[in-house]
Amino acid sequence: NAGVTQTPKFQVLKTGQSMTLQCAQDMNHEYMSWYRQDPGMGLRLIHYSVGAGITDQGEVPNGYNVSRSTTEDFPLRLLSAAPSQTSVYFCASSYSLLSGSGTDTQYFGPGTRLTVL
Amino acid sequence: SQKIEQNSEALNIQEGKTATLTCNYTNYSPAYLQWYRQDPGRGPVFLLLIRENEKEKRKERLKVTFDTTLKQSLFHITASQPADSATYLCALDYNTDKLIFGTGTRLQVFP
Numbered sequence: 001n002a003g004v005t006q007t008p009k010f011q012v013l014k015t016g017q018s019m020t021l022q023c024a025q026d027m028n029h030e031y032m033s034w035y036r037q038d039p040g041m042g043l044r045l046i047h048y049s050v051g052a053g054i055t056d057q058g059e060v061p062n063g064y065n066v067s068r069s070t071t072e073d074f075p076l077r078l079l080s081a082a083p084s085q086t087s088v089y090f091c092a093s094s095y096s097l098l099s100g101s102g103t104d105t106q107y108f109g110p111g112t113r114l115t116v117l
Numbered sequence: 118s119q120k121i122e123q124n125s126e127a128l129n130i131q132e133g134k135t136a137t138l139t140c141n142y143t144n145y146s147p148a149y150l151q152w153y154r155q156d157p158g159r160g161p162v163f164l165l166l167i168r169e170n171e172k173e174k175r176k177e178r179l180k181v182t183f184d185t186t187l188k189q190s191l192f193h194i195t196a197s198q199p200a201d202s203a204t205y206l207c208a209l210d211y212n213t214d215k216l217i218f219g220t221g222t223r224l225q226v227f228p
Binding site for chain 1: 121125151153158159160161162163166206208214215216217218219220221
């Protein structure tokens, strides 16, 4: 298994440009999520999905869109990039993350380092 | 809102000693608490999970404790090695479909 894969590894954008960060997992996990990691801020949840066709907002969703058309893929779209979105982005997946059932192990991808000029 | 505190200062210890990292939280206790390891330029890797009704969990040289009275979890690495040098993150689960991560503590083990 490849686990959780993310592309690209690095990206430089200009303010106002749009792009999609790709995330895929081959473990048949229902739960997938996107985090951003900034110095001194820790990992902050952007969006998450508990299954295909279901997405919800996390702590910092503004400026980002997601969709989940398949179990395997969970792309993150930046609609109009801003310098405040300069960060390292991590995608994660787990077998389940359902209220009342407990948290399963989160498997993280290698990250995408994004710079917005 | 819930707040998690991990020591932002790096912990420097000598090889062979026990490293102890702290994760404090405010308000109510989570249902589960997890610890992750993160190496520079890489994604976090899961280490241990402890439930609210568990006091202690062990895995090889790792030990996690969970004190709901103190609102604190301690993460111990015994017989530490330079290869244990990394940033360690705690994460709290309140059965809300969301994990809340701390900012992490960097551990440096010197030979």
